[in-house]
Amino acid sequence: MRLNEVVYTDALPVEGYGPGFFRIGGEKHEAPLLTWAKGTSAWGGYDDAKTLAALAKEVDVLFVGTGSEIAHLPADLRDALEEAGLGVEVMSSPAACRTYNVLLSEGRRVALAVLPVT
Structure with a gap:
């Protein structure tokens, strides 16, 4: 079996998560949060479409990670993201973290907005 080293872009992968937090770049961040190539910061949740x-x-x-279970985005958030022309994939937060990490390892331009798991 051949193993390849994963090289990420400027963005850091999600290393782990638990009730109310995510670990990114060796640091614990309270949720909800937004992470991408330009850093990790707090996110205002479903009411923060502008960010x-x-x-x-x-x-x-x-x-967009919707917490422990997959859920629909509120209509006003979904509409704002569509109007901005942003490609959005909605899934549970654990699935969103895994998918984000995989695409990040491929050098893709991705972002992750996640709600906490319980």
Whole structure:
């Protein structure tokens, strides 16, 4: 079996998560949060469409983690992201973290906005 070293872009992968937090770049961050090539910061959750819509020209796809279980995005958030032209994939937070890490390892321009798991 041949093993390849994974090399990430400027963005850091999600190393782990637990109730109310995510570990990124060796640091524990309280959720909800947004992480991408330009850093990791708090995210205002479903009421903070403006922060996510601003990523439209910066990333190819935004993964939105909806917590422990997959859920629909509120209509106003979904509409704002569509209007901005942002590609969005919605899934549970654990699945969003895994998918984000895989695409990040491929050098893709991705972002992750996640709600905490319980």
